Amino acid sequence: MRILLVGKTGVFDTLAVACGCLNKTNIINCSYFGDLGLENSKAIVKIGTDRMDSELYVVGYKAPEIINTINQELGLLTNINKPERLRVIPISIKGENATWLLTKLANVPLIGSLFLKWAKQRTLNRSPYLLEYGKNLYIEKNVNANVKKDLIFAAKPQKNKS
């Protein structure tokens, strides 16, 4: 299974969340961290594989829910086999708008590098929260999937019309 996490900033906050999902605590070790070229290209980046053999990818996009809609539409259009289907998880991280703004300012000529440094530092400072968010997200998604598998839906009792 392939999972795509979509947040506002791909290789900054969303990458930290993905690291949390994979139980990786050191974000700096991830070679893609703070790569502005990758962020601007909006290419999907593979972060790793989890214990369930699911591949985890990240991308940054200003409206994450739209990527989910596009993915669903693509699925309908092309009849993708279920095992090959990409699972898109749009995430909303507290405080990511400020990081997103800094990544945009990082593209400004001459002074951009200062903002890039600031954006990286901001993600690193928030890493305990972001990693925890990732861990919780991973647990929640897996628990939900397992619970849904085991659920047996009861028929709705008929109302007496008397």
Next chain:
Amino acid sequence: MARLQLSLTGMLNREVLIIKDIVYFDYGGSHTSVTAAAIHVGKLKPDKLPTGDDLMAIPYLDKTVPEDFGKIKHMGTDHIGNEVYVLGTKSSQLENLLNDMASLQNISDQCLFVNTSPYVNNVLRVGGWLSRSASLPVLGRPLVISGLRSAYPALCSLVETVHLKQEGTI
């Protein structure tokens, strides 16, 4: 999974075509993408500059709402059986992401994404904003028509390039 179509031209000449879903996309999915898709499916003629009425008769042109972002809409079928769609992505640079999503799901040989955002001129940008974002179609629509007419020759060239890509010439 890619669908295969066998085209028998004569007894010995056999060629295999992979039918593709062609998706034209831009920011709003209501102007350049719709016009390019209309040219592709033959609703507009490449050798004749369309009038305002011709343009406004095209389905989805300047009629989308914010809820349509991310929805892939069918425009028709082209002369070799490919399905043609339009998409509004709320971004002008989403080609990499769309191609990556397709290749991760092993459908990259079936889908072709064509970005029409580079063909958006300033008149069209202002007109599109007035008509769709500011909900003032009375002011925006004449600008949209004018902008689309200016961009029309370039959009015809783009569609021609897509046709050549399909035929394997490029």
